[in-house]
Amino acid sequence: MSSTEAVVPVALDRASPIPLYFQLAEQLTAAISDGQAQPGDPFENEVAMSERLGLSRPTVRRAIHHLVDQGLLVRRRGLGTFVASRRVHRRASKGSLYEDLAIQGRDPSTSVLRHEVEINPRAAASLDLDKDTELLAVVRLRLADGEPLAIMRNWLPPRHSGITREQLEQRGLYALLRDQGVGSVVAHQSIAARLPTVEERELLDISSRLPVIAVTRTAFDPSGAPVEHAEHVYRSDGYTFDLVLEES
Amino acid sequence: MSSTEAVVPVALDRASPIPLYFQLAEQLTAAISDGQAQPGDPFENEVAMSERLGLSRPTVRRAIHHLVDQGLLVRRRGLGTFVASRRVHRRASKGSLYEDLAIQGRDPSTSVLRHEVEINPRAAASLDLDKDTELLAVVRLRLADGEPLAIMRNWLPPRHSGITREQLEQRGLYALLRDQGVGSVVAHQSIAARLPTVEERELLDISSRLPVIAVTRTAFDPSGAPVEHAEHVYRSDGYTFDLVLEES
DNA sequence: CAGTGGTCTAGACCACCGT
DNA sequence: CGGTGGTCTAGACCACTGT
Numbered sequence: 001m002s003s004t005e006a007v008v009p010v011a012l013d014r015a016s017p018i019p020l021y022f023q024l025a026e027q028l029t030a031a032i033s034d035g036q037a038q039p040g041d042p043f044e045n046e047v048a049m050s051e052r053l054g055l056s057r058p059t060v061r062r063a064i065h066h067l068v069d070q071g072l073l074v075r076r077r078g079l080g081t082f083v084a085s086r087r088v089h090r091r092a093s094k095g096s097l098y099e100d101l102a103i104q105g106r107d108p109s110t111s112v113l114r115h116e117v118e119i120n121p122r123a124a125a126s127l128d129l130d131k132d133t134e135l136l137a138v139v140r141l142r143l144a145d146g147e148p149l150a151i152m153r154n155w156l157p158p159r160h161s162g163i164t165r166e167q168l169e170q171r172g173l174y175a176l177l178r179d180q181g182v183g184s185v186v187a188h189q190s191i192a193a194r195l196p197t198v199e200e201r202e203l204l205d206i207s208s209r210l211p212v213i214a215v216t217r218t219a220f221d222p223s224g225a226p227v228e229h230a231e232h233v234y235r236s237d238g239y240t241f242d243l244v245l246e247e248s
Numbered sequence: 249m250s251s252t253e254a255v256v257p258v259a260l261d262r263a264s265p266i267p268l269y270f271q272l273a274e275q276l277t278a279a280i281s282d283g284q285a286q287p288g289d290p291f292e293n294e295v296a297m298s299e300r301l302g303l304s305r306p307t308v309r310r311a312i313h314h315l316v317d318q319g320l321l322v323r324r325r326g327l328g329t330f331v332a333s334r335r336v337h338r339r340a341s342k343g344s345l346y347e348d349l350a351i352q353g354r355d356p357s358t359s360v361l362r363h364e365v366e367i368n369p370r371a372a373a374s375l376d377l378d379k380d381t382e383l384l385a386v387v388r389l390r391l392a393d394g395e396p397l398a399i400m401r402n403w404l405p406p407r408h409s410g411i412t413r414e415q416l417e418q419r420g421l422y423a424l425l426r427d428q429g430v431g432s433v434v435a436h437q438s439i440a441a442r443l444p445t446v447e448e449r450e451l452l453d454i455s456s457r458l459p460v461i462a463v464t465r466t467a468f469d470p471s472g473a474p475v476e477h478a479e480h481v482y483r484s485d486g487y488t489f490d491l492v493l494e495e496s
Numbered sequence: 497c498a499g500t501g502g503t504c505t506a507g508a509c510c511a512c513c514g515t
Numbered sequence: 516c517g518g519t520g521g522t523c524t525a526g527a528c529c530a531c532t533g534t
Binding site for chain 2: 518519520521530
């Protein structure tokens with residue numbers, strides 16, 4: 001009843017194949033992202049919302065919980081639901097990690113240095129495949145405003161070896177994998193710092209005293225099938241890895 | 249009905265204040281962790297489980313979904329529920345990131361170099377506090393087998409300034425914060441690589457050519473209240489940051 | 497006390513999968 | 516086709532909060 005209570009207008013399409021809870025969650029998320037509901041504002045309670053929208057309480061609960069999981073809402077028993085502080089929003093990790101480092105306002109480009117099938121026992125072992133499995137090896141140079149930023153080495157299992165050089169020059173690796181039916185992945189990633197090798201020094205056009213950030217990543221789909229193994233090297237001057245962590 | 253189907257024995261206590269879905273989830277998790285159910289094994293379907301345990305289907309669903317979120321189970325419509333490959337288990341992030349780098353089989357210790365209240369505009373700004381807010385500044389040296397591994401600089405807001413030097417010498421910072429009622433946090437963390445400063449070189453006993461990993465972290469509780477600001481520096485020889493990422 | 501979110505039930509119908 | 520998980524409903528009772 002408070003005058004500042006956020007009541008979000010919602011339009012539901014019961015004929016759509018998109019679940020009602022998801023339609024609702026998306027529209028609530030948009031309302032918070034757009035600033036229609038400000039941090040700290042009390043949110044409409046779930047009983048009122050279910051009556052207003054003609055939905056059952058569990059369905060509304062499910063949508064609200066979706067936003068709580070993303071850190072957009074905070075709920076407290078006996079008190080109500082509130083729009084969370086912006087500082088606790090979990091940024092959608094989508095793109096930020098797999099599209100590699102943020103290139104702030106610069107003109108990015110990618111050049112494919114290598115694209116061929118090879119046998120690489122180390123990459124194969126990381127992907128849980130036989131040592132002599134043929135993998136598609138891809139080496140790309142990532143540039144911003146023509147300046148080299150990163151060397152990206154990736155190995156793909158036979159299932160994804162159909163990706164062409166031309167495709168890689170135009171789109172990101174994960175966008176292409178998504179086209180091949182890779183929905184979600186779980187990746188184990190390791191971040192280390194070291195000095196560059198001679199080859200890396202030349203490709204990245206840096207001195208031997210500037211450290212690089214070395215990232216090794218192995219990704220699997222939910223069933224455990226291998227998706228990719230990556231060994232990326234980034235210039236460390238001015239670039240950092242940003243993460244949002246949760247500790248429960 | 250398959251002979252390899254995993255049917256986990258479960259004991260529920262309806263008198264307990266612990267929710268039934270949570271009791272069930274914990275016992276299912278334990279069964280997988282213990283190896284009673286192996287990766288790839290079909291799991292009991294939810295209708296059968298709800299009848300066997302005398303629970304409603306939504307309650308069983310909630311427990312199973314809990315395990316799916318952790319990557320322990322995989323569900324496929326029309327097929328069933330299966331124990332996931334070990335490679336997609338999301339490691340409980342608990343401890344692994346806040347207790348800092350893994351110290352594999354070595355004898356770890358921490359020495360408190362500094363413990364005093366100060367005014368630090370940069371840390372205060374990161375925590376969203378006034379520039380002249382008094383913060384508890386803590387500097388610790390992390391050692392393994394007597395060899396220095398990391399310098400950990402932390403700043404705590406007034407709410408947590410009661411932490412003593414003695415407490416820090418015996419327990420981790422996050423264990424102490426938990427005692428002060430800090431349940432969960434959301435942290436923004438940045439990882440960079442650079443060469444050490446003179447002070448860092450001496451404290452870590454390294455040459456000026458060995459890079460360090462510099463981690464900056466700011467943590468807030470779910471309501472948006474600041475919990476800590478950290479600036480940690482790690483030796484890069486032999487130590488890496490391991491993460492489990494999800495991309496949906 | 498009234499209002500909130502947290503849990504739980506007993507059904508229903510649908511979409512997808514392999515046979 | 517039968518079996519699976521995915522969605523949705525309409526209630527119920529409890530635990531916690533601030534007044």
